[in-house]
Amino acid sequence: MPRPDTPANSQWWRDAVCYEIYVRSFADANGDGVGDLAGIRQRLDHLVRLGVDALWLTPFYPSPMADHGYDVADPRAVDPLFGTLEDFDALVRDAHARSMRVMVDVVPNHSSSAHPWFLQALADGPGSAARERYLFRPGKGPNGDDPPNNWQSVFGGPAWSRVTDGEWYLHLFAPEQPDLNWRHPDVAADYEQTLRFWLGRGVDGFRIDVAHGLFKAPDLPDVTAGSSLDLMGPRMVPVPMWDQPEVHDVYRRWHGICADYDNDPVLVGEVWIGDPRSVARYVRPDELQLAFNFGLLFSRWDCAAYHDAIAGSLRELGAVGAPTTWVMSNHDVQRQASRFGPGEVGQQRARAAALLLLALPGPVFLYQGDELGLPEVHVPDAALQDPIWTRSGHTIRGRDGCRVPLPWGGDVPPYEFSPPEVETWLPMPTGWGPLTVGAQSDQPASMLELYRRALALRRAEPALGDGPLHWQSAEHGDVLDFVRPAPDGAGVRCLVNFAAEPIGLPRGQPLLSSAPLPTGQLPADTAVWLRV
Numbered sequence: 001m002p003r004p005d006t007p008a009n010s011q012w013w014r015d016a017v018c019y020e021i022y023v024r025s026f027a028d029a030n031g032d033g034v035g036d037l038a039g040i041r042q043r044l045d046h047l048v049r050l051g052v053d054a055l056w057l058t059p060f061y062p063s064p065m066a067d068h069g070y071d072v073a074d075p076r077a078v079d080p081l082f083g084t085l086e087d088f089d090a091l092v093r094d095a096h097a098r099s100m101r102v103m104v105d106v107v108p109n110h111s112s113s114a115h116p117w118f119l120q121a122l123a124d125g126p127g128s129a130a131r132e133r134y135l136f137r138p139g140k141g142p143n144g145d146d147p148p149n150n151w152q153s154v155f156g157g158p159a160w161s162r163v164t165d166g167e168w169y170l171h172l173f174a175p176e177q178p179d180l181n182w183r184h185p186d187v188a189a190d191y192e193q194t195l196r197f198w199l200g201r202g203v204d205g206f207r208i209d210v211a212h213g214l215f216k217a218p219d220l221p222d223v224t225a226g227s228s229l230d231l232m233g234p235r236m237v238p239v240p241m242w243d244q245p246e247v248h249d250v251y252r253r254w255h256g257i258c259a260d261y262d263n264d265p266v267l268v269g270e271v272w273i274g275d276p277r278s279v280a281r282y283v284r285p286d287e288l289q290l291a292f293n294f295g296l297l298f299s300r301w302d303c304a305a306y307h308d309a310i311a312g313s314l315r316e317l318g319a320v321g322a323p324t325t326w327v328m329s330n331h332d333v334q335r336q337a338s339r340f341g342p343g344e345v346g347q348q349r350a351r352a353a354a355l356l357l358l359a360l361p362g363p364v365f366l367y368q369g370d371e372l373g374l375p376e377v378h379v380p381d382a383a384l385q386d387p388i389w390t391r392s393g394h395t396i397r398g399r400d401g402c403r404v405p406l407p408w409g410g411d412v413p414p415y416e417f418s419p420p421e422v423e424t425w426l427p428m429p430t431g432w433g434p435l436t437v438g439a440q441s442d443q444p445a446s447m448l449e450l451y452r453r454a455l456a457l458r459r460a461e462p463a464l465g466d467g468p469l470h471w472q473s474a475e476h477g478d479v480l481d482f483v484r485p486a487p488d489g490a491g492v493r494c495l496v497n498f499a500a501e502p503i504g505l506p507r508g509q510p511l512l513s514s515a516p517l518p519t520g521q522l523p524a525d526t527a528v529w530l531r532v
Protein backbone atom coordinates (compact mmCIF):
# COMPACT_ATOMS: atom_id res chain seq x y z
CA MET A 1 0.00 0.00 0.00
CA PRO A 2 1.62 3.33 -0.96
CA ARG A 3 2.49 5.52 1.97
CA PRO A 4 3.61 9.09 2.38
CA ASP A 5 7.20 9.02 1.33
CA THR A 6 9.36 9.15 4.47
CA PRO A 7 11.92 6.83 6.00
CA ALA A 8 10.98 4.46 8.82
CA ASN A 9 12.21 6.48 11.77
CA SER A 10 11.33 9.84 10.25
CA GLN A 11 9.56 10.98 13.43
CA TRP A 12 7.09 12.53 10.99
CA TRP A 13 4.82 13.33 13.93
CA ARG A 14 7.31 15.76 15.50
CA ASP A 15 5.79 18.68 13.62
CA ALA A 16 2.73 17.27 11.89
CA VAL A 17 -0.54 19.16 11.65
CA CYS A 18 -3.19 16.57 12.53
CA TYR A 19 -6.84 17.09 11.76
CA GLU A 20 -9.47 15.47 13.94
CA ILE A 21 -12.36 14.04 11.94
CA TYR A 22 -15.42 13.47 14.09
CA VAL A 23 -16.67 10.79 11.73
CA ARG A 24 -20.40 11.23 12.45
CA SER A 25 -20.21 14.87 11.44
CA PHE A 26 -17.72 15.21 8.61
CA ALA A 27 -19.53 14.12 5.44
CA ASP A 28 -22.45 11.79 4.75
CA ALA A 29 -22.07 9.78 1.53
CA ASN A 30 -25.03 7.40 1.91
CA GLY A 31 -27.63 10.01 2.79
CA ASP A 32 -28.71 8.77 6.23
CA GLY A 33 -27.86 12.02 8.01
CA VAL A 34 -24.76 10.57 9.70
CA GLY A 35 -21.20 11.01 8.43
CA ASP A 36 -19.37 7.92 7.15
CA LEU A 37 -16.03 6.66 5.83
CA ALA A 38 -17.08 7.01 2.18
CA GLY A 39 -18.01 10.62 2.91
CA ILE A 40 -14.52 11.33 4.20
CA ARG A 41 -13.05 9.81 1.04
CA GLN A 42 -15.16 12.08 -1.11
CA ARG A 43 -13.97 15.15 0.76
CA LEU A 44 -10.25 14.39 1.00
CA ASP A 45 -9.44 17.20 -1.39
CA HIS A 46 -10.64 19.73 1.17
CA LEU A 47 -7.99 18.39 3.55
CA VAL A 48 -5.30 18.41 0.88
CA ARG A 49 -6.06 22.01 0.04
CA LEU A 50 -6.15 22.90 3.72
CA GLY A 51 -2.66 21.39 3.97
CA VAL A 52 -2.85 18.98 6.90
CA ASP A 53 -0.38 16.11 7.31
CA ALA A 54 -2.44 13.54 9.18
CA LEU A 55 -6.04 12.62 9.97
CA TRP A 56 -7.32 11.28 13.28
CA LEU A 57 -10.60 9.41 12.88
CA THR A 58 -12.86 9.14 15.94
CA PRO A 59 -14.22 5.60 16.62
CA PHE A 60 -16.07 3.99 13.72
CA TYR A 61 -16.26 0.50 15.25
CA PRO A 62 -19.47 -1.49 15.88
CA SER A 63 -21.19 0.21 18.77
CA PRO A 64 -24.65 0.77 20.24
CA MET A 65 -23.61 4.47 20.15
CA ALA A 66 -24.44 5.22 23.79
CA ASP A 67 -21.43 7.57 23.68
CA HIS A 68 -21.37 7.93 19.90
CA GLY A 69 -18.83 5.22 19.28
CA TYR A 70 -16.70 5.56 22.41
CA ASP A 71 -18.63 2.48 23.57
CA VAL A 72 -16.94 -0.14 21.40
CA ALA A 73 -18.55 -3.56 20.94
CA ASP A 74 -15.89 -4.88 18.53
CA PRO A 75 -12.62 -2.96 18.16
CA ARG A 76 -11.58 -4.79 14.97
CA ALA A 77 -14.48 -4.07 12.63
CA VAL A 78 -16.48 -1.18 11.13
CA ASP A 79 -20.01 -0.29 12.21
CA PRO A 80 -22.37 -0.55 9.19
CA LEU A 81 -23.50 2.99 10.02
CA PHE A 82 -20.05 4.18 8.92
CA GLY A 83 -19.36 1.66 6.13
CA THR A 84 -17.24 -1.45 5.75
CA LEU A 85 -13.65 -2.55 6.22
CA GLU A 86 -13.27 -2.16 2.44
CA ASP A 87 -14.32 1.51 2.82
CA PHE A 88 -11.70 1.90 5.53
CA ASP A 89 -8.97 0.34 3.39
CA ALA A 90 -9.94 2.56 0.46
CA LEU A 91 -9.83 5.64 2.68
CA VAL A 92 -6.35 4.78 3.95
CA ARG A 93 -5.20 4.12 0.39
CA ASP A 94 -6.61 7.43 -0.89
CA ALA A 95 -5.23 9.43 2.04
CA HIS A 96 -1.78 7.91 1.60
CA ALA A 97 -1.88 8.61 -2.12
CA ARG A 98 -2.36 12.27 -1.14
CA SER A 99 0.53 12.14 1.35
CA MET A 100 -1.74 12.26 4.39
CA ARG A 101 -1.36 9.80 7.23
CA VAL A 102 -4.25 8.18 9.07
CA MET A 103 -4.55 7.68 12.81
CA VAL A 104 -7.39 5.79 14.47
CA ASP A 105 -8.85 6.09 17.95
CA VAL A 106 -8.56 3.21 20.43
CA VAL A 107 -10.65 3.08 23.59
CA PRO A 108 -8.85 0.77 26.06
CA ASN A 109 -10.32 2.02 29.35
CA HIS A 110 -13.73 0.46 28.73
CA SER A 111 -15.75 -1.56 26.28
CA SER A 112 -19.38 -1.34 25.34
CA SER A 113 -21.86 -3.22 27.50
CA ALA A 114 -22.73 -4.96 24.21
CA HIS A 115 -19.20 -6.38 23.91
CA PRO A 116 -19.34 -10.23 23.91
CA TRP A 117 -17.10 -10.29 27.01
CA PHE A 118 -19.54 -8.19 29.00
CA LEU A 119 -22.53 -10.20 27.83
CA GLN A 120 -20.73 -13.35 28.92
CA ALA A 121 -19.86 -11.78 32.28
CA LEU A 122 -23.54 -11.02 32.85
CA ALA A 123 -24.61 -14.52 31.83
CA ASP A 124 -21.96 -16.40 33.83
CA GLY A 125 -22.72 -14.61 37.09
CA PRO A 126 -20.83 -13.75 40.29
CA GLY A 127 -17.52 -15.49 40.86
CA SER A 128 -17.18 -16.52 37.20
CA ALA A 129 -13.98 -16.14 35.22
CA ALA A 130 -15.82 -13.90 32.73
CA ARG A 131 -16.54 -11.32 35.45
CA GLU A 132 -12.80 -10.96 36.07
CA ARG A 133 -12.32 -9.05 32.82
CA TYR A 134 -14.34 -6.17 34.28
CA LEU A 135 -14.59 -4.64 37.75
CA PHE A 136 -17.53 -6.40 39.37
CA ARG A 137 -17.86 -6.08 43.15
CA PRO A 138 -20.48 -6.80 45.82
CA GLY A 139 -22.21 -3.72 47.19
CA LYS A 140 -21.89 -2.25 50.66
CA GLY A 141 -24.43 -1.86 53.43
CA PRO A 142 -27.40 -4.09 54.26
CA ASN A 143 -28.07 -6.44 51.31
CA GLY A 144 -25.25 -4.78 49.38
CA ASP A 145 -27.60 -2.04 48.32
CA ASP A 146 -24.93 0.68 48.33
CA PRO A 147 -22.26 1.00 45.63
CA PRO A 148 -18.83 -0.50 46.47
CA ASN A 149 -17.26 2.96 46.79
CA ASN A 150 -18.08 6.64 46.40
CA TRP A 151 -16.72 7.21 42.89
CA GLN A 152 -18.77 9.35 40.55
CA SER A 153 -19.04 8.89 36.79
CA VAL A 154 -17.46 11.56 34.60
CA PHE A 155 -20.86 11.88 32.93
CA GLY A 156 -22.68 12.38 36.25
CA GLY A 157 -24.21 10.02 38.83
CA PRO A 158 -22.53 7.06 40.53
CA ALA A 159 -19.73 5.24 38.72
CA TRP A 160 -21.37 1.92 39.62
CA SER A 161 -24.44 0.14 38.28
CA ARG A 162 -26.06 -2.93 39.77
CA VAL A 163 -26.96 -6.01 37.78
CA THR A 164 -29.90 -8.30 38.50
CA ASP A 165 -27.89 -10.84 40.54
CA GLY A 166 -26.97 -8.04 42.98
CA GLU A 167 -23.33 -7.33 42.00
CA TRP A 168 -22.16 -3.92 40.89
CA TYR A 169 -19.79 -3.04 38.03
CA LEU A 170 -17.63 0.03 37.58
CA HIS A 171 -18.15 2.50 34.72
CA LEU A 172 -16.24 5.75 34.96
CA PHE A 173 -18.31 6.99 32.00
CA ALA A 174 -21.81 5.84 31.00
CA PRO A 175 -23.31 2.56 32.35
CA GLU A 176 -23.00 1.30 28.75
CA GLN A 177 -19.20 1.70 29.06
CA PRO A 178 -18.03 -0.86 31.69
CA ASP A 179 -14.39 -0.36 32.72
CA LEU A 180 -12.08 -3.19 31.75
CA ASN A 181 -9.84 -4.89 34.30
CA TRP A 182 -6.34 -4.17 33.03
CA ARG A 183 -4.88 -6.58 35.58
CA HIS A 184 -6.43 -9.42 33.54
CA PRO A 185 -4.10 -10.89 30.89
CA ASP A 186 -6.91 -11.28 28.31
CA VAL A 187 -7.49 -7.54 28.27
CA ALA A 188 -3.88 -6.68 27.52
CA ALA A 189 -3.54 -9.47 24.94
CA ASP A 190 -6.72 -8.49 23.11
CA TYR A 191 -5.63 -4.88 22.85
CA GLU A 192 -2.30 -5.86 21.39
CA GLN A 193 -4.20 -7.82 18.77
CA THR A 194 -6.28 -4.73 18.02
CA LEU A 195 -3.19 -2.58 17.50
CA ARG A 196 -1.69 -5.14 15.12
CA PHE A 197 -4.97 -5.47 13.24
CA TRP A 198 -5.06 -1.77 12.33
CA LEU A 199 -1.29 -1.45 11.86
CA GLY A 200 -1.54 -4.30 9.39
CA ARG A 201 -4.14 -2.30 7.46
CA GLY A 202 -1.69 0.56 7.13
CA VAL A 203 -2.63 3.02 9.87
CA ASP A 204 0.05 5.48 10.93
CA GLY A 205 -0.81 5.69 14.59
CA PHE A 206 -3.35 5.68 17.39
CA ARG A 207 -5.06 8.27 19.49
CA ILE A 208 -5.52 6.60 22.86
CA ASP A 209 -8.77 7.50 24.57
CA VAL A 210 -8.52 8.23 28.32
CA ALA A 211 -4.88 7.11 28.25
CA HIS A 212 -4.37 8.01 31.92
CA GLY A 213 -7.15 5.58 32.86
CA LEU A 214 -7.00 1.77 32.42
CA PHE A 215 -5.68 0.87 35.92
CA LYS A 216 -7.43 1.70 39.18
CA ALA A 217 -5.83 1.54 42.63
CA PRO A 218 -6.15 -2.21 43.52
CA ASP A 219 -8.48 -1.94 46.51
CA LEU A 220 -10.70 0.70 44.85
CA PRO A 221 -10.59 3.08 47.83
CA ASP A 222 -13.09 5.89 48.31
CA VAL A 223 -12.00 9.26 47.01
CA THR A 224 -11.30 11.71 49.77
CA ALA A 225 -12.51 15.27 49.99
CA GLY A 226 -10.60 17.61 47.73
CA SER A 227 -10.04 15.14 44.92
CA SER A 228 -12.18 15.41 41.87
CA LEU A 229 -13.41 13.26 39.08
CA ASP A 230 -13.61 16.19 36.71
CA LEU A 231 -12.11 14.78 33.54
CA MET A 232 -12.32 17.98 31.60
CA GLY A 233 -10.53 20.29 34.01
CA PRO A 234 -7.00 20.65 35.34
CA ARG A 235 -6.71 18.24 38.23
CA MET A 236 -3.63 18.17 40.44
CA VAL A 237 -4.81 15.89 43.27
CA PRO A 238 -3.85 12.19 42.95
CA VAL A 239 -6.98 10.06 42.63
CA PRO A 240 -7.30 6.26 42.71
CA MET A 241 -9.06 5.95 39.36
CA TRP A 242 -6.55 7.78 37.13
CA ASP A 243 -2.85 7.92 36.44
CA GLN A 244 -1.81 4.71 38.22
CA PRO A 245 1.84 3.67 37.79
CA GLU A 246 1.03 0.32 36.10
CA VAL A 247 -0.29 2.05 32.99
CA HIS A 248 3.21 2.92 31.85
CA ASP A 249 4.12 -0.73 31.26
CA VAL A 250 1.22 -1.02 28.82
CA TYR A 251 2.56 1.87 26.78
CA ARG A 252 6.07 0.41 26.82
CA ARG A 253 4.64 -2.75 25.27
CA TRP A 254 2.63 -0.78 22.73
CA HIS A 255 5.72 1.21 21.84
CA GLY A 256 7.47 -2.07 21.07
CA ILE A 257 4.57 -3.25 18.89
CA CYS A 258 4.60 -0.07 16.83
CA ALA A 259 8.36 -0.41 16.39
CA ASP A 260 7.71 -3.61 14.39
CA TYR A 261 6.14 -1.55 11.58
CA ASP A 262 8.15 0.43 9.09
CA ASN A 263 5.97 3.55 8.85
CA ASP A 264 6.99 4.94 12.24
CA PRO A 265 3.50 4.77 13.80
CA VAL A 266 2.72 7.26 16.52
CA LEU A 267 0.94 6.78 19.85
CA VAL A 268 -0.87 9.90 21.06
CA GLY A 269 -2.35 9.79 24.53
CA GLU A 270 -5.42 11.65 25.69
CA VAL A 271 -3.99 12.38 29.11
CA TRP A 272 -6.33 14.71 30.99
CA ILE A 273 -3.94 15.62 33.76
CA GLY A 274 -3.45 19.26 34.64
CA ASP A 275 0.17 19.01 35.76
CA PRO A 276 2.58 18.89 32.79
CA ARG A 277 5.10 16.98 34.93
CA SER A 278 2.68 14.05 35.23
CA VAL A 279 1.86 14.25 31.52
CA ALA A 280 5.59 14.12 30.76
CA ARG A 281 5.84 10.64 32.31
CA TYR A 282 3.65 9.29 29.49
CA VAL A 283 6.07 10.47 26.80
CA ARG A 284 9.32 9.12 28.15
CA PRO A 285 11.43 7.77 25.26
CA ASP A 286 10.09 4.19 25.42
CA GLU A 287 6.39 5.04 25.93
CA LEU A 288 4.01 7.21 23.91
CA GLN A 289 5.49 9.57 21.35
CA LEU A 290 2.95 12.29 22.08
CA ALA A 291 0.36 13.31 24.65
CA PHE A 292 -2.29 15.93 24.13
CA ASN A 293 -1.33 19.06 25.98
CA PHE A 294 -4.51 20.81 27.03
CA GLY A 295 -2.84 23.88 28.56
CA LEU A 296 -4.01 26.22 25.82
CA LEU A 297 -7.46 24.73 25.74
CA PHE A 298 -7.92 25.54 29.42
CA SER A 299 -6.42 29.04 29.23
CA ARG A 300 -8.68 32.03 29.13
CA TRP A 301 -7.90 34.72 26.52
CA ASP A 302 -5.16 36.34 28.55
CA CYS A 303 -1.52 37.00 27.71
CA ALA A 304 -0.01 35.77 30.98
CA ALA A 305 -2.15 32.62 30.96
CA TYR A 306 -1.06 31.76 27.43
CA HIS A 307 2.56 32.55 28.16
CA ASP A 308 2.58 30.30 31.23
CA ALA A 309 0.79 27.46 29.44
CA ILE A 310 3.27 27.53 26.57
CA ALA A 311 6.44 28.03 28.62
CA GLY A 312 5.41 25.44 31.25
CA SER A 313 4.70 22.69 28.74
CA LEU A 314 7.85 23.36 26.72
CA ARG A 315 9.89 23.10 29.90
CA GLU A 316 8.34 19.89 31.28
CA LEU A 317 8.07 17.98 28.01
CA GLY A 318 11.44 19.24 26.81
CA ALA A 319 12.92 17.68 29.97
CA VAL A 320 11.98 14.18 28.69
CA GLY A 321 12.89 14.99 25.08
CA ALA A 322 9.31 14.79 23.82
CA PRO A 323 7.74 17.32 21.48
CA THR A 324 4.98 19.41 22.98
CA THR A 325 1.62 19.07 21.25
CA TRP A 326 -0.77 21.98 20.91
CA VAL A 327 -4.52 21.64 21.15
CA MET A 328 -7.13 24.38 21.30
CA SER A 329 -10.24 22.37 20.63
CA ASN A 330 -11.71 18.92 20.08
CA HIS A 331 -15.06 17.12 20.10
CA ASP A 332 -15.36 17.38 23.90
CA VAL A 333 -15.18 21.14 24.46
CA GLN A 334 -16.96 24.31 23.48
CA ARG A 335 -15.95 25.65 20.04
CA GLN A 336 -13.08 28.10 20.39
CA ALA A 337 -14.71 30.85 18.33
CA SER A 338 -17.41 30.98 21.04
CA ARG A 339 -15.07 30.33 23.96
CA PHE A 340 -13.01 33.44 23.18
CA GLY A 341 -15.97 35.80 23.33
CA PRO A 342 -19.26 36.62 21.65
CA GLY A 343 -19.73 37.15 17.89
CA GLU A 344 -17.08 39.20 16.10
CA VAL A 345 -14.76 39.35 19.12
CA GLY A 346 -14.68 35.56 19.28
CA GLN A 347 -14.00 35.30 15.54
CA GLN A 348 -11.23 37.91 15.69
CA ARG A 349 -9.54 36.12 18.59
CA ALA A 350 -9.99 32.72 16.97
CA ARG A 351 -8.11 34.07 13.93
CA ALA A 352 -5.30 35.36 16.14
CA ALA A 353 -5.25 32.09 18.08
CA ALA A 354 -4.88 30.12 14.83
CA LEU A 355 -1.69 32.00 13.96
CA LEU A 356 -0.37 31.57 17.47
CA LEU A 357 -1.12 27.84 17.45
CA LEU A 358 0.50 27.24 14.08
CA ALA A 359 3.63 29.18 15.04
CA LEU A 360 4.36 26.97 18.06
CA PRO A 361 7.03 24.25 17.91
CA GLY A 362 5.75 20.67 17.61
CA PRO A 363 2.64 18.90 16.39
CA VAL A 364 -0.68 20.73 16.27
CA PHE A 365 -4.13 19.14 16.50
CA LEU A 366 -6.97 20.90 14.72
CA TYR A 367 -10.60 19.92 15.13
CA GLN A 368 -12.86 19.83 12.08
CA GLY A 369 -14.67 23.14 11.67
CA ASP A 370 -11.94 25.22 13.36
CA GLU A 371 -10.86 26.12 9.84
CA LEU A 372 -14.36 27.49 9.17
CA GLY A 373 -14.61 29.41 12.45
CA LEU A 374 -17.74 27.46 13.37
CA PRO A 375 -19.36 28.74 16.55
CA GLU A 376 -20.80 26.54 19.30
CA VAL A 377 -24.39 25.65 18.39
CA HIS A 378 -27.25 25.85 20.85
CA VAL A 379 -28.83 22.49 20.06
CA PRO A 380 -32.53 22.44 21.08
CA ASP A 381 -33.21 20.37 24.22
CA ALA A 382 -35.27 17.80 22.36
CA ALA A 383 -32.44 17.13 19.93
CA LEU A 384 -29.62 16.75 22.48
CA GLN A 385 -27.89 13.36 22.30
CA ASP A 386 -24.84 13.53 24.57
CA PRO A 387 -25.24 11.07 27.50
CA ILE A 388 -24.09 13.92 29.77
CA TRP A 389 -27.47 15.63 29.21
CA THR A 390 -29.51 12.74 30.59
CA ARG A 391 -26.97 11.63 33.22
CA SER A 392 -26.82 15.13 34.67
CA GLY A 393 -30.59 15.19 35.08
CA HIS A 394 -30.87 17.70 32.20
CA THR A 395 -28.65 20.26 33.90
CA ILE A 396 -25.50 20.01 31.75
CA ARG A 397 -26.10 20.28 28.02
CA GLY A 398 -22.95 18.35 27.13
CA ARG A 399 -20.86 18.35 23.99
CA ASP A 400 -23.33 18.29 21.10
CA GLY A 401 -22.85 22.00 20.38
CA CYS A 402 -19.36 21.36 18.97
CA ARG A 403 -20.38 18.18 17.12
CA VAL A 404 -22.90 19.58 14.65
CA PRO A 405 -22.20 18.37 11.07
CA LEU A 406 -19.87 20.38 8.84
CA PRO A 407 -21.42 22.76 6.31
CA TRP A 408 -19.96 22.19 2.84
CA GLY A 409 -22.04 24.45 0.58
CA GLY A 410 -25.45 25.97 -0.12
CA ASP A 411 -27.54 28.31 2.00
CA VAL A 412 -29.82 26.05 4.00
CA PRO A 413 -29.39 22.93 6.17
CA PRO A 414 -27.97 20.37 5.57
CA TYR A 415 -25.49 22.52 3.61
CA GLU A 416 -24.39 19.62 1.39
CA PHE A 417 -23.36 17.55 4.41
CA SER A 418 -26.16 15.18 3.43
CA PRO A 419 -28.36 15.22 0.33
CA PRO A 420 -31.07 17.95 0.40
CA GLU A 421 -34.02 17.41 2.75
CA VAL A 422 -32.21 14.78 4.81
CA GLU A 423 -32.41 15.35 8.56
CA THR A 424 -28.92 15.27 10.01
CA TRP A 425 -28.27 13.39 13.29
CA LEU A 426 -27.89 16.72 15.07
CA PRO A 427 -29.88 19.56 13.51
CA MET A 428 -27.81 22.17 11.68
CA PRO A 429 -28.64 25.81 12.38
CA THR A 430 -29.95 28.29 9.85
CA GLY A 431 -27.65 31.15 8.87
CA TRP A 432 -24.54 29.05 8.16
CA GLY A 433 -24.54 29.85 4.41
CA PRO A 434 -21.55 32.23 4.71
CA LEU A 435 -19.60 29.68 6.81
CA THR A 436 -19.61 26.78 4.34
CA VAL A 437 -16.42 25.53 2.73
CA GLY A 438 -17.81 26.63 -0.63
CA ALA A 439 -18.66 30.16 0.54
CA GLN A 440 -15.29 30.71 2.25
CA SER A 441 -13.11 29.25 -0.49
CA ASP A 442 -11.10 31.87 -2.38
CA GLN A 443 -12.46 34.68 -0.16
CA PRO A 444 -9.19 36.26 1.01
CA ALA A 445 -10.67 37.55 4.28
CA SER A 446 -12.25 34.23 5.30
CA MET A 447 -11.15 31.98 8.17
CA LEU A 448 -10.63 29.14 5.73
CA GLU A 449 -8.18 31.12 3.59
CA LEU A 450 -6.32 32.24 6.74
CA TYR A 451 -5.84 28.60 7.73
CA ARG A 452 -4.83 27.60 4.21
CA ARG A 453 -2.20 30.33 4.02
CA ALA A 454 -0.92 29.69 7.52
CA LEU A 455 -0.57 25.95 6.88
CA ALA A 456 1.19 26.55 3.56
CA LEU A 457 3.64 28.96 5.21
CA ARG A 458 4.20 26.60 8.14
CA ARG A 459 5.15 23.90 5.67
CA ALA A 460 7.37 26.17 3.56
CA GLU A 461 9.21 28.00 6.36
CA PRO A 462 12.09 26.01 7.85
CA ALA A 463 11.72 28.07 11.05
CA LEU A 464 8.19 26.82 11.75
CA GLY A 465 7.13 23.37 12.91
CA ASP A 466 9.66 21.54 15.08
CA GLY A 467 12.57 23.55 16.51
CA PRO A 468 13.44 26.11 19.16
CA LEU A 469 11.34 29.03 20.41
CA HIS A 470 12.95 32.17 21.82
CA TRP A 471 10.82 34.53 23.90
CA GLN A 472 11.38 38.21 23.20
CA SER A 473 11.44 40.49 26.19
CA ALA A 474 8.00 41.98 25.72
CA GLU A 475 7.88 45.75 25.80
CA HIS A 476 4.20 45.48 26.48
CA GLY A 477 2.80 43.19 29.18
CA ASP A 478 -0.17 42.19 27.05
CA VAL A 479 1.75 41.01 24.00
CA LEU A 480 2.95 37.49 23.41
CA ASP A 481 6.16 37.75 21.46
CA PHE A 482 8.54 34.99 20.33
CA VAL A 483 10.90 34.15 17.51
CA ARG A 484 11.21 30.82 15.75
CA PRO A 485 14.77 30.88 14.44
CA ALA A 486 15.59 28.97 11.24
CA PRO A 487 18.79 26.99 10.77
CA ASP A 488 19.84 29.45 8.02
CA GLY A 489 19.10 32.49 10.15
CA ALA A 490 15.88 33.70 8.48
CA GLY A 491 13.43 33.26 11.30
CA VAL A 492 9.78 34.03 11.93
CA ARG A 493 8.61 36.25 14.77
CA CYS A 494 5.08 35.82 16.08
CA LEU A 495 3.32 38.55 18.04
CA VAL A 496 -0.16 38.36 19.50
CA ASN A 497 -1.72 41.51 20.91
CA PHE A 498 -3.99 40.65 23.86
CA ALA A 499 -4.28 44.33 24.88
CA ALA A 500 -7.41 46.38 24.27
CA GLU A 501 -5.36 48.96 22.29
CA PRO A 502 -3.19 48.68 19.17
CA ILE A 503 0.56 48.49 19.75
CA GLY A 504 3.46 49.61 17.56
CA LEU A 505 4.58 46.90 15.15
CA PRO A 506 8.27 46.00 15.42
CA ARG A 507 10.47 45.96 12.32
CA GLY A 508 10.19 43.00 9.99
CA GLN A 509 8.32 42.02 6.86
CA PRO A 510 4.78 40.82 7.66
CA LEU A 511 4.28 37.32 6.22
CA LEU A 512 0.71 36.88 7.43
CA SER A 513 -1.61 38.58 9.90
CA SER A 514 -4.94 37.60 11.36
CA ALA A 515 -6.46 41.02 10.52
CA PRO A 516 -5.41 43.92 8.27
CA LEU A 517 -2.48 45.90 9.71
CA PRO A 518 -2.86 49.68 9.74
CA THR A 519 0.59 51.19 9.01
CA GLY A 520 3.02 50.46 11.80
CA GLN A 521 0.41 48.94 14.12
CA LEU A 522 -0.76 45.62 15.47
CA PRO A 523 -4.45 46.01 16.41
CA ALA A 524 -6.05 44.48 19.50
CA ASP A 525 -6.84 40.74 19.32
CA THR A 526 -4.56 40.37 16.31
CA ALA A 527 -1.57 38.15 15.56
CA VAL A 528 1.17 38.61 12.98
CA TRP A 529 4.04 36.56 11.61
CA LEU A 530 7.07 38.72 10.71
CA ARG A 531 10.16 37.73 8.76
CA VAL A 532 13.19 38.49 10.91
Ligand code: GLC
Pocket residue numbers: 067070071107173209210270331332
Ligand atom coordinates in the same frame (compact mmCIF):
# COMPACT_ATOMS: atom_id res chain seq x y z
C1 GLC B 1 -12.74 10.67 25.79
C2 GLC B 1 -13.44 11.08 24.52
C3 GLC B 1 -14.86 11.39 24.86
C4 GLC B 1 -15.51 10.15 25.43
C5 GLC B 1 -14.74 9.64 26.63
C6 GLC B 1 -15.17 8.26 27.02
O1 GLC B 1 -12.62 11.71 26.69
O2 GLC B 1 -12.75 12.13 23.91
O3 GLC B 1 -15.56 11.86 23.74
O4 GLC B 1 -16.82 10.45 25.81
O5 GLC B 1 -13.36 9.56 26.35
O6 GLC B 1 -14.73 7.31 26.10
